[in-house]
Amino acid sequence: MESFTHLTAWQKGMDLSKEIYMLTKQFPKEELYGISSQLRRASVSIIANIAEGFSRRTCADKANRYTIARGECSEVHALILLCKELGYITSKQSNNAVDLANRTGKLLSGLIHVHMKSNTQRPTPHAQRPFR
Numbered sequence: 269m270e271s272f273t274h275l276t277a278w279q280k281g282m283d284l285s286k287e288i289y290m291l292t293k294q295f296p297k298e299e300l301y302g303i304s305s306q307l308r309r310a311s312v313s314i315i316a317n318i319a320e321g322f323s324r325r326t327c328a329d330k331a332n333r334y335t336i337a338r339g340e341c342s343e344v345h346a347l348i349l350l351c352k353e354l355g356y357i358t359s360k361q362s363n364n365a366v367d368l369a370n371r372t373g374k375l376l377s378g379l380i381h382v383h384m385k386s387n388t389q390r391p392t393p394h395a396q397r398p399f400r
Contacts, residue, residue: 272322277375281318281337284344284368285311291365295356303347303356310343314372321379331383334376341373 272278288311292304314337321333345366352362 272319275318275322275375275379277334277337277372277379278315278318278322280368280372280375281311281314281341284341284365284372285315287365287368288344291351291357291361295351299356303351303354307344307347307351310340310347313337314340314344318376327383327386331380334379334383338373338376338380341369341376345369345373 269275285308288307292299292307295304317333317337317340321330321337324330324333348357348362348365348369351357352359357365
């Protein structure tokens with residue numbers, strides 16, 4: 269794979285970020301530097317960490333960045349639920365955004381699993397035996 273843009277997790281994360289930007293446009297102006305800003309930063313952090321992880325050299329570094337991105341998916345999920353409770357978005361809008369966050373998170377879990385597995389399957393040096 270040549271680019272992080274080919275990763276399905278990044279593509280779904282991009283869909284989530286676009287959805288968040290669309291939703292937050294309708295938030296009350298007093299939330300401009302509150303929940304709106306936090307949601308936008310968290311959603312952008314997802315795609316930024318996926319891109320950064322893709323470019324890391326070691327499997328452990330990649331898995332770490334993907335894990336951070338997965339955490340951001342959970343943050344977006346929690347904030348979307350709060351926005352629904354506050355009446356900033358409808359249940360339908362909430363369900364759509366939460367579904368995107370969950371799908372992105374599951375895809376990231378798959379990437380994390382692959383890279384953690386790769387990290388533990390390194391060839392081990394042969395045990396040295398004493399000379400006889």
